Amino acid sequence: MNGITINNISKSYPLKKGKQDALKNIQLTIPEGELFGLIGPDGAGKTTLFRILTTLLLPDIGTASVNGLDTTKDFMQIRKEVGYMPGRFSLYTDLTVEENLNFFANIFNTSVKENYHLIKDVYKMIEPFKKVRAGKLSGGMKQKLALSCALIHRPKTLFLDEPTTGVDAVSRKEFWELLRSLRAEGITIMVSTPYMDEASLCDRVGLIQQGSMMGADTPQHLRNAFGKKLLSVKGPDMLQLLRQLQAMDAVAHAYPFGEHHHVVLKNDAALPALPVNIEVKEVEPDIEDCFISLMWSHAG
Amino acid sequence: MKQFYNFVVKEFIHIMRDRRTLFILIGMPVVQILIFGFALTNEVKNSGFAVIDLSHDERSAQLIDELDASRYFELRGKFQSLESLEQSFRKGQVRIGIVIPPNFGKDMERPGGATLQFIADASDPNVANTLINYANAVVVDFEQNITGEKKMPFTIQTETRMLYNPQLQGAYNFVPGVMAMVLLLVCTMMTALTVVREKELGTMEVMLVSPLKPLKIIIAKAVPYLLLSMLNIASILLLSVFVLDVPINGSLTLLVGESILFILVALSLGLLISSSTASQQSAMFISLIGMFLPTVMLSGFMFPIENMPLPMQVVSNAVPAKWFYIIVRSVMIKGVGLKHVWKETLILIGMLIFFMTMAIKKFKVRLA
Amino acid sequence: MQDKAITADKLTKKFGDFTAVDQISFEVSKGEIFGFLGANGAGKTTAMRMFCGLSLPTSGVATVGGFDVYGENEKIKNSIGYMSQRFSLYDDLSVMENIRFYAGIYGMGSKAIRVKAEHILKGLELEAEKNMLVGSLPLGWKQKLAFSVAIFHEPRIVFLDEPTGGVDPITRREFWQLIYEAAGEGITVFVTTHYMDEAEYCNRVSIMVDGRIEALDTPAGMKQRMGVSSMNEVFLQLARKATRTEN
Numbered sequence: 001m002n003g004i005t006i007n008n009i010s011k012s013y014p015l016k017k018g019k020q021d022a023l024k025n026i027q028l029t030i031p032e033g034e035l036f037g038l039i040g041p042d043g044a045g046k047t048t049l050f051r052i053l054t055t056l057l058l059p060d061i062g063t064a065s066v067n068g069l070d071t072t073k074d075f076m077q078i079r080k081e082v083g084y085m086p087g088r089f090s091l092y093t094d095l096t097v098e099e100n101l102n103f104f105a106n107i108f109n110t111s112v113k114e115n116y117h118l119i120k121d122v123y124k125m126i127e128p129f130k131k132v133r134a135g136k137l138s139g140g141m142k143q144k145l146a147l148s149c150a151l152i153h154r155p156k157t158l159f160l161d162e163p164t165t166g167v168d169a170v171s172r173k174e175f176w177e178l179l180r181s182l183r184a185e186g187i188t189i190m191v192s193t194p195y196m197d198e199a200s201l202c203d204r205v206g207l208i209q210q211g212s213m214m215g216a217d218t219p220q221h222l223r224n225a226f227g228k229k230l231l232s233v234k235g236p237d238m239l240q241l242l243r244q245l246q247a248m249d250a251v252a253h254a255y256p257f258g259e260h261h262h263v264v265l266k267n268d269a270a271l272p273a274l275p276v277n278i279e280v281k282e283v284e285p286d287i288e289d290c291f292i293s294l295m296w297s298h299a300g
Numbered sequence: 301m302k303q304f305y306n307f308v309v310k311e312f313i314h315i316m317r318d319r320r321t322l323f324i325l326i327g328m329p330v331v332q333i334l335i336f337g338f339a340l341t342n343e344v345k346n347s348g349f350a351v352i353d354l355s356h357d358e359r360s361a362q363l364i365d366e367l368d369a370s371r372y373f374e375l376r377g378k379f380q381s382l383e384s385l386e387q388s389f390r391k392g393q394v395r396i397g398i399v400i401p402p403n404f405g406k407d408m409e410r411p412g413g414a415t416l417q418f419i420a421d422a423s424d425p426n427v428a429n430t431l432i433n434y435a436n437a438v439v440v441d442f443e444q445n446i447t448g449e450k451k452m453p454f455t456i457q458t459e460t461r462m463l464y465n466p467q468l469q470g471a472y473n474f475v476p477g478v479m480a481m482v483l484l485l486v487c488t489m490m491t492a493l494t495v496v497r498e499k500e501l502g503t504m505e506v507m508l509v510s511p512l513k514p515l516k517i518i519i520a521k522a523v524p525y526l527l528l529s530m531l532n533i534a535s536i537l538l539l540s541v542f543v544l545d546v547p548i549n550g551s552l553t554l555l556v557g558e559s560i561l562f563i564l565v566a567l568s569l570g571l572l573i574s575s576s577t578a579s580q581q582s583a584m585f586i587s588l589i590g591m592f593l594p595t596v597m598l599s600g601f602m603f604p605i606e607n608m609p610l611p612m613q614v615v616s617n618a619v620p621a622k623w624f625y626i627i628v629r630s631v632m633i634k635g636v637g638l639k640h641v642w643k644e645t646l647i648l649i650g651m652l653i654f655f656m657t658m659a660i661k662k663f664k665v666r667l668a
Numbered sequence: 669m670q671d672k673a674i675t676a677d678k679l680t681k682k683f684g685d686f687t688a689v690d691q692i693s694f695e696v697s698k699g700e701i702f703g704f705l706g707a708n709g710a711g712k713t714t715a716m717r718m719f720c721g722l723s724l725p726t727s728g729v730a731t732v733g734g735f736d737v738y739g740e741n742e743k744i745k746n747s748i749g750y751m752s753q754r755f756s757l758y759d760d761l762s763v764m765e766n767i768r769f770y771a772g773i774y775g776m777g778s779k780a781i782r783v784k785a786e787h788i789l790k791g792l793e794l795e796a797e798k799n800m801l802v803g804s805l806p807l808g809w810k811q812k813l814a815f816s817v818a819i820f821h822e823p824r825i826v827f828l829d830e831p832t833g834g835v836d837p838i839t840r841r842e843f844w845q846l847i848y849e850a851a852g853e854g855i856t857v858f859v860t861t862h863y864m865d866e867a868e869y870c871n872r873v874s875i876m877v878d879g880r881i882e883a884l885d886t887p888a889g890m891k892q893r894m895g896v897s898s899m900n901e902v903f904l905q906l907a908r909k910a911t912r913t914e915n
Contacts, residue, residue, distance in 0.1 A: 015804070040836075041807070041808075041834055041835055041836035041837075041839075042807050042834035042835065043806060043807050044836075051505075051667060054509045055509065055666065056505060056508060056509065056666050056667040057666060057667055057668055058666065058668075075665075075666075079508070079509050079510055079511060080510075080511045082509060084505070084506060084509040085506075086502055086505045086506060087502075088502055089502075090501070090502035090503050090505060090506050091503065091506070092503060093501075104510075107507075107510050107511065107512050108510060108511060109511065138708070138709060139708055149506075165834070166708070166833075166862075167708070168707035168708050168709075168907060169707070169862075169864070169900070169903055169904055169907060170707070170904060170907045170908055173904070194834050196837065197900075209836060210806075239848050239852075255838075255841050256841055256844060256869060257865065258864075258865035258866075258868040258869075258898070258899070259868045259887070259888075259898070288837050291836075291837055292837050292838055295836065295837070295838055296838075302772055302775060302777075303772060303773050303774075303775065305772070306768070306769055306772030306773060307769075307773070309769070310758070310761065310765075310769045313760075313761055313765060314758075314760060314761075317760045318760070
């Protein structure tokens with residue numbers, strides 16, 4: 001019963017006229033100790049889901065439990081056991097790194113010394129700045145400090161809402177390496193991110209768009225579930241090529257994908273012959289391909 | 301030119317769509333004119349007065365009637381001794397007393413003329429002066445009606461005694477009033493911002509998802525402001541006594557105690573505002589419009605409450621500063637003890653409990 | 669020099685002792701899609717501000733649309749468009765009100781605005797929403813609309829500051845479709861982005877590290893020279909050398 005269970009959760013926000021659906025019938029189970037990535041763009045509902053799980057919001061319909069505790073009834077107890085890092089830096093900018101860490105340790109009735117081993121790897125990176133005010137740190141450093149503060153009381157579950165957004169690529173990589181090393185401690189970690197390439201670093205991922213969970217599985221299974229033939233096409237005039245591909249009968253979707261164009265063929269269709277200077281090869285779908293495909297099928 | 305026009309149009313749209321701005325632009329001037337035009341005036345009407353009539357003759361009775369009949373005065377007490385009159389002053393029941401010596405009627409016929417003594421509560425020197433002037437005017441009228449003509453010199457001489465503040469120092473009124481305003485402004489506004497700021501910055505989210513109980517959060521936020529405000533009280537009192545020559549006639553302990561009580565009321569009001577709003581802007585707005593402005597207008601410090609239309613007098617009872625101002629004036633200037641201000645003190649305690657309870661209730665344990 | 673949309677020669681910006689932009693030099697041709705990349709704090713925003721006429725350089729020279737950034741600020745502002753992730757349109761104004769406002773600033777007449785607006789909204793499939801407040805539009809549509817508004821007055825050059833941040837993958841691609849169309853019409857696009865795959869869509873790319881341009885080439889050229897297979901790798905290699913981090 002540990003880990004995270006989400007049972008048919010829906011939540012909407014009232015608007016001037018009508019309402020905005022933030023989450024629709026979310027069903028998800030995350031076993032204890034898993035590193036789960038919630039992937040989706042802004043407005044998909046990631047933050048709303050996190051706030052429900054950390055007991056800051058009540059769902060309209062449905063229930064959820066964290067570590068066996070109900071998020072509605074047992075919220076005071078959950079708040080003692082989870083670590084939470086909301087989106088945007090949410091620590092005290094006018095306190096130093098040290099002061100922030102001590103403050104958080106204190107309100108959780110523990111001390112930095114007690115759980116130092118847990119944050120050792122992260123803290124090493126920000127220790128040189130320990131007397132610097134948190135507001136003056138770089139984006140990457142801030143995220144590491146926030147992670148330390150969330151970990152310092154040895155939570156059983158860690159919720160990180162977009163910890164790598166707006167952070168440079170190198171820091172992002174380092175952050176994920178830290179997360180993966182935490183798995184050894186048996187902490188259940190739920191992370192949200194808009195970056196599709198970070199999906200492969202998780203045990204399992206959930207793809208969320210406009211309040212609906214389009215798919216939740218290991219990255220490999222999601223790729224296997226793609227179910228269609230995916231081609232990678234490259235040529236001298238990419239813009240022209242894209243238009244040609246999009247106009248072909250055999251093509252269900254064609255879209256740019258960095259260096260190449262990705263082409264999804266209709267069932268049992270085959271690409272017509274293309275000039276020799278156009279490279280065509282079959283490729284394994286990326287998580288982003290899966291996301292796009294799911295978006296298309298959900299749009300109906 | 302078109303650029304300019306476009307920008308102006310855009311600004312209009314922003315204003316029309318923002319209710320708060322509209323209220324300030326259009327609503328507030330109307331409200332202010334009405335209030336200042338009708339309610340707030342330095343004129344004093346229906347002031348309670350007491351009389352010591354040692355004459356008990358026809359003339360003295362007539363005089364008392366005329367005073368009572370005038371729109372400025374309302375008879376509230378007839379006393380036999382100065383002591384009981386002074387008690388009445390201390391309790392704040394009347395602001396002016398008239399002593400009619402024996403043989404008033406007879407003295408009026410005689411060449412020397414009669415005398416009257418006016419005793420005014422000069423802890424608010426402006427009001428005291430105004431009342432003395434009104435009283436004198438009534439006496440002149442009274443004399444005219446009896447003698448049928450304007451006779452110089454007047455047959456009635458009036459003697460004036462200003463209680464508590466013989467030199468009519470403005471500071472005597474000014475200091476208690478400012479104390480109330482400063483403490484209220486600083487305490488309420490600062491605490492009004494503190495909870496809301498965390499909500500805006502996002503740190504409140506993190507605070508909530510922790511073992512910290514809301515009650516602890518609220519109290520922890522109030523404590524630094526309490527301590528700093530006590531520093532403020534100390535500096536105001538020191539400056540008043542040593543620079544402005546305002547005495548502390550009553551018990552210093554009582555004064556400080558009441559000030560602390562008032563600070564707590566202001567802090568809890570601020571916390572209530574903070575728990576109930578979502579942005580620092582709203583909190584500032586509510587503090588200023590909902591709290592500071594009414595305090596300035598309705599605390600009785602600048603404009604006597606007695607003159608306001610009844611609905612506003614009723615509303616003024618909800619303004620904590622009104623009660624504190626009475627307490628400070630009474631304790632500091634008049635030198636009275638707790639037994640004379642227990643009623644006001646109790647009201648402040650009641651307000652404290654109310655605001656604190658509401659603040660805790662309104663403190664959202666969740667984000668929505 | 670006339671057909672170069674943007675030129676910079678040893679362009680520098682110092683804030684006291686701190687050199688935010690350190691003698692950058694490059695040229696952007698008309699109709700080019702130029703990717704201006706770099707980590708947070710590398711100096712991108714500062715450089716962009718100088719090109720938009722929002723901040724004066726400390727030294728070096730630069731021209732935008734043929735106009736000098738030192739003396740011809742106003743002419744620059746009249747001939748460029750700008751859009752950023754953080755701010756694009758007024759949430760409390762409707763779609764049409766936003767269009768009218770911005771187009772009006774650049775001196776377009778009401779009839780011209782109306783005609784072009786119809787055309788744009790049709791292309792974006794936002795005709796039905798033209799009187800809706802922008803704040804109630806989903807993010808993806810907002811960003812696409814913001815881009816259209818930025819080029820509404822047909823500027824020679826448009827500056828885009830992380831325009832696709834946080835947007836879903838389909839909208840991102842639709843956005844780039846709009847960029848291609850604009851470039852096809854001769855508008856020079858100067859864009860910064862955190863998405864390395866978008867770097868591939870540019871004609872040429874420059875990467876700023878610690879205030880200096882460490883690499884400038886076509887994406888293919890850069891990858892080949894550094895012996896890697898993706899722009900992401902290029903970026904990681906260069907960014908790791910950085911000594912300066914944001915703040």
